[in-house]
Amino acid sequence: MPELTVTVVSAIEPAERTVTTGTKAWELFVDDSHVIAARIGGQLRDLSWELADGDEVEPVALDSRDGRDILRHSTAHVMAQAVQELHPGAKLGIGPPIANGFYYDFDVTEPFKPADLDAIESKMRKIIKEGQKFDRRVVSEEGARAELAAEPYKLELVGLKGPQDAEGAEVEVGGAELTIYDNLKRDGSLAWKDLCRGPHLPTTKRIPAFKLMRSAAAYWRGDESNPQLQRIYGTAWESKDALDAHLESLEEAARRDHRRVGADLDLFSFPDEIGSGLAVFHPKGGALRKEMEDYSRRRHVEGGYDFVYSPHITKASLFETSGHLDWYAEGMYPPMHVDEERDEHGEVKKPGQDYYLKPMNCPFHCLIYRSRGRSYRELPLRLFEFGSVYRYEKSGVVHGLTRVRGMTQDDAHIFTTREQLEVELERVLVFVLDLLKDYGLDDFYLELSTKDPVKYVGSEELWDEATKILDRVGQQSGLELVPDPGGAAFYGPKISVQARDAIGRTWQMSTIQLDFNEPELFGLGYTAADGSRQRPVMIHRALFGSIERFIGVLTEHYAGAFPPWLAPVQVTAIPIAERHDDYLSELATQLRASGIRVDVDRSDERMQKKIRNAQLQKVPFMLIAGDRDVEERAVSFRYRSGDQDNGVPIADAIARIVDAVDRHIQV
RNA sequence: GCCGGCGUGGCGCAACUGGCAGCGCACUUCACUUGUAAUGAAGGGGUUAGGGGUUCGAGUCCCCUCGCCGGCCCCA
CATH class of the missing domain: 3.40.50.800 (Anticodon-binding domain)
Structure with missing residues (x-):
């Protein structure tokens, strides 16, 4: 019998094995019941994958990161099968694994109700018990189209055949060839099938613990202009204990929810009378907030910042100059039209003015900068303000203190020369991290958001230079630096500080953002040492993001048990x-x-x-x-x-x- | 903004198919004066989010508005 040699990569050391032709991956791991897939030549494969000479084969355990993804993806398939059995007209969208679980999207005539989820869950348990086999089959594009004629969304994916666009779609059609997974019953008959790249568990029996969590609508391929599908979220784990631990951690998060703790501790509230996304701070929340702000002010004085103040509203012309009305008008409260006068016939005698609530503080700070001539000797000029801003957030996104319509930013704008930029950025990053640590957050990583290739202003060279500087500064911090390609605002790249809280959740805290646009729009300049007129670079920098949000994050981080210096009642x-x-x-x-x-x-x-x-x-x-x-x-x-x-x-x-x-x- | 769920004293909840708005905590008063997580008694408090409709009768059914929750889209 012909033989071939493979290398089994395990935790101990790689070992060569000689096996006969036709050997499947599972045969290498028969004595380890945790292994549910294999990584062969860098690719995740089913255990039924046939080995080739020279393959490097690494076992994938159910409780590993990859193993859980595969488990969850397979559980999503089981769910989809259950849904189609219970709701025959349901059309399949996509069903990828996600952090801590999975989802699957369906086009159904009636949205799912809680009782539907219970029924689907029972059906899933039945399918799991049946021990259906996940069987991979390569198909041609024409073959796939024929088999999937009743699945319009899958057909669309066949047309894409690549991982672009739709988040999660790559699990269906990612790879060089199209594959369909058949779910086979014990007697070999076909129970269900789905277009899918895989890999999957060997059988449905290998799903130890799962739970359906909730249903919600989601736009097909994440696009608002597409139809909304009904999405069911679920979670799946390698053991009942792991599932229980996950559910317990969700309950812990709910106990810490700042909306609940804030009410229990009498910190703040959101009276309906004021409007959605607008909070009031009660005396106890006020004590906490004042302490936070006072300390921040002290540190800003030490850090060489100058304190400024600006009004909450302004004439439209300011936001025309800054470009906000071009780019973000729909995120702003509509204008109030004042000073218009009409004669007795209703004809306009005097046109009046539009005033806007400010969504950002930077244009005001630019005006302060521009209020007189500036010398290079004054730079970097660091203007700081607790600036209250108002943003007309869409009604569906307003959430506690973390997404509001009225908030106060601990906002600074630093005007600097190109030469000073790198040193100043280093300084700012150190300042930001030190201050966050003083509030009790100490587990950080950084994210570097770079140019969106279609939405940006300024020259390529400037972006490149600035991105390089930010990258260098990020590297020097010694923190993990995660790239976020295309995540920058149109006016410049940014570094954001992500903090992990006491129960391991990450929150975007501070952002340090470069802006080449506004100094240009406002015509800002300074006189350099050689007498020439130069344009400063502007750094936007918020540390808490917003005070409201930061209070929400700290409340959850401490579960309301604040350290004495912040505790409302000490x-x-x-x-x-x-x-x-x-x-x-x-x-x-x-x-x-x-x-x-x-x-x-x-x-x-x-x-x-x-x-x-x-x-x-x-x-x-x-x-x-x-x-x-x-x-x-x-x-x-x-x-x-x-x-x-x-x-x-x-x-x-x-x-x-x-x-x-x-x-x-x-x- | 979109889809779904929801809105009953300050908070958490109850009120079967439409038929007297109730309970616990909190609050007020009185009694008690106790060494590390709930003393007892009495009392006050609601136009059932707001508006409109159906009905002999609406917390309950229908419509609109506001707000909240879970997602999606968005987040300068």
């Missing part, structure tokens, strides 16, 4: 009996004199209830006093963890609290 004093009230009120006066935010709970609740209330409000320090403490001129600490430290002398107690606040430490 100390709750709890008397054991009413006769201890005055003792603690005196202590509170002393703490307030040290700048500590302290409440004395003088309600007529029992002290256990007061502890519970303070605990639920996530107050970092509870100071409890009874007869013993009064006698010793001491106080007893209780922390959010439930830990106690009793009989602490008053002076020590104050010092301990003030120290924790000053040093920004968590307790």
